[in-house]
Amino acid sequence: MAVEASKTSTRIPEPLLALRPGPPRANGWRLRHGPATVAVASLLCLLIGLLYLAMQIRAAFSDQVKQEYAALVLEAVERAETARARVGAWEQVPGAHESAADGYRQARAELTRRLASLAALVNASPADAPHIPSSVLLPDATLADMDALLSDASSYWHAQRDADSADVRKRITHVARVLIAVAALLFCMLITALGMYAKRNRQLAGQSDEFQHAALHDPMTGLANRRKLFAALEDAATQARIYATPVKMAVLYMDLDGFKQVNDSLGHRVGDEFLIAVSQRFRQSVRRHDIVARIGGDEFAVLVREFSADEELGEIAQRLIACVVRTDEQMGMGMVRASIGIASYPDLVDDYRRLVAAADEAMYQVKRRGKNGYAFASRPR
Template sequence: MAPEASKTSIPIPERAHTRRAARGRALAIRLGPGPAVIAAAALGCLLIGLLYLALQVRTIFSDQLKQEYAGLVLEAVERAESARSLVGVWQQLPDATENKTAGYRHARTELARRLTSLAALVNASPSAAPRVPAFLLAPDADLRDTDAALSAVSAWWRAQRDADSADVRVRIAHVAHTLIAAAALLFCMLITALGMYAKRNRLLAGQSHEFEWAALHDAMTGLPNRRKLFASLEEAATKPPALTVPCKIAVLYVDLDGFKQVNDSLGHRVGDEFLIAVSKRFRESVRKVDVVARIGGDEFAVLVREFSTNAELGEIARRLIACVVQTDKEMGVGRVRASIGIASFPDSVDDYQRLVAAADEAMYRVKRNGKNSYAFADQAR
């Protein structure tokens, strides 16, 4: 069996590339904008949109108040115009009687009162509206000046009410468009955040799978390691049998003879290439349900599930030895062979947890008896 020095062989370039790729993915996860950043951006846009909406709503209320004020002024103008029409009616009466004179004076007094109310509204407005002159408030004011003033005040405030109404409609349209844009923006940001969250979860799940795979497999050959072998062994031994016949499993412990000289004479790079090549042949020579594991520097184990006779195990052992010979011949090494120990459960070993140790003991028997062969655990005793 080769010493532990062979276990610390130099990593091949693929391992370094895999590590760099894993570090790159981890760095991308750390540096890339996460869902929290997207949520913060969405919240910021929402706050800005709400501030804009608040200003628009405030302006709309202000314009509505202006419209109501203009309506009050126009109502006062209509009352003043009604009083002016009544004065004209009294003027057109043909007879100059005492009754006509009293009625005309009463109409002029009512007109002056209506104009005073109108002037109070107009002059109190914060807008730059045309004021009602004070001389028009007298009962004997010139009616032509009164007509001109009423006409100017009415025209200005109607135009102001129409402008405020149009401004309200425009601002309501802006509010509606802003709400639609904000809803669309929030929806897009939500979809983006969910997509990034799902992508990050996939990346993390992929990294977790890679870490789990690395913990259960040999980094150089890609074969299961000792930990994975024992887990598979326990799973196979404790699996309920499909039929009444108990499940029979076996472990073939493989040690490469002469592998240390390969590392010493040809270098670790050639040794690594040899291990990779023979691992591939081992995997191709057994069934897919069986497990080929690398458990040491030049030590391998094969877990065989559900065999019938020892002759089947012997055939597997011969194929494994042939794999080593073929690899040695192909690479031109000329000195590597294999010693294999075989232990089965429950035939030769009644405790599946001792299968690997029993196969290892059988393998040492082969080494003591000339190597490049195989032996069963019951024969080793």
Template sequence: MSPFRRAPALLAGASLLCLLVGLLYLASQIRTIFSDQLKQEYAGLVLEAAERAESARAMVGVWQQQAGDGQAQTQAYRHARMELADRLKSLAALVNASPLAAPRMPASALTPDASLNGIDALLATIPPYWRAQRDADGADVRLRIAHVANVLIALAALLFCMLLTALGMYAKRNRQLAGESYEFEYAALHDSLTGLPNRRNLFAMLDEVAANLHAAPMSRKIAVLYVDLDGFKQVNDTLGHRVGDEFLIAVSRAFRESVRKVDVVARIGGDEFAVLIREYSTPDELAEIAQRLIACVVETDTEMGIGVVRASIGIASYPDLVSDYQRLVAAADDAMYHVKRGGKNGYAFAAQAD
């Protein structure tokens, strides 16, 4: 396989690899974004718990100032200390359960009799740490979202390029298949040596011409001239098939140039040809065409210095001589053999059908 043919496959493989890497990167980034968002939410829970603990600590300070004024105030102070201890326990449950390397809360600070100074120091350090952690996670989320957006844009551009490449390859392949199909169809309908339509193509054109004739007759007539090269076998036997092929190519070109462009010159096989006349007026026109075809053979024979090749031609027309256009070729063939039996190198019309 040439480098040019490998290029689309290599491009497609590289594009798919880039797409896969990009998708894996997106998956990892999205997973990290979700993780950072969970960390933000966890930090928010810790900060809420710290705020509740700070509120409870403030209430303890209020009742501490009034604790000696009576039994009710003392009771309220003790209740505030217990509420503070509960808040600190809730805060400690969140802080100490965190997978992060956050400052842990000691168990000594969680009892109702814990030192208020120690609690104050503890509450002074926890919120700033978790607030900073929440802000860092938020910044990381925003940065990763920007990266995801950029990667998505790049992947969209890559997919668009891959689509254009695929469409281009598909269109190119279609053109190749269309070209191959045309070549196969052309080969099936034309003679490989001379390039003229073959027997199959001749009958297809005859059907087409007859259909048009039936659709709008207007006294139109069609005809087939069947040409057989007399003495051509001697050329192959004495001068070789190469010279014979050159003669067939040259006489085919001469036949084609001697008739109208609308008429069809076909090679039936071997040294036999047929000319489909799409429209004519009088038999004299057909006789003139036959004479030109005979002259083409003589001129080609003379130019190549062979001196033995001539032509016998049978003429059949529809609908005046042959009532069924599908028998035109066979009727012209019969008329050609009548010429051969009568001395060759001439032409004859088919007998009129009863």
């Protein structure tokens, strides 16, 4: 049944107005705090932490190389000291024996070779270390100069090795602490991102529910709309097929008689108030699992999911008519009544998809007979 556009106006509720996108702000670009932002921040922190770790590990390797180099120098010092001890031992042997003089010369030559190896190793050091003078390597160099050189080299490189070892331990400690800090930071950011993601999902789910509710309900009265009514019909029939149980359901199609005069004489605001008030009474007059829908304008429909006999449907129709009368009397109009058509499945209509159309046709019969009443759809022949 067609309804004139002037019968009623439609107001959008405030929750839906809040969902409308507003004008862009004039304060420029703003950082949005969300999971993506946290993820980018976590990645930056991870990169910074990895860079710092790489620098610390590189420094630790450098200190390790220095420590190993110092160990090599100390090993060369020990060999030179051993050669110096042999020279000292041959000095204690009386020089009358030719073998003693030959042994001393060989020990002195060995000491010179050891010092030359030590000098080559120390002088090639990449670090700033005291060089060994070439004068000590000459044949006429005194043993006292060699002893002083070996003592100084041993003291310096022992200290250098201890310092490098301490630096390696310090670097390793820093690396361990940074790893722990980065792991803790990433864990906290991960938990934060998951929390923000869950919150965003809840917000989106809430908005989705609001949009879904708006798509299936009348924005002014809050009743189900035509789409929701047909979906409920299909759902009831599907449940009956799945569980193989017989189903009896009915649709009461209702049109408000005289409502157009309310809009024309009293204004659309009063008409909207009447529709909201009568809709609340409709919901209160039916069972909880039955559906009251606003089809459009001043047309309503009630889906009765289960009933025992036609008399029960007639009682429901009388209650709906009484709701219209009470609302009319409360608002002091004296001009609005209701015509209702009733169609039931499978008694009067053999196809549940024709329930609404059959109830609409039955409602027209009531209007042709004088309105303000109800009638059942004709039984199939």
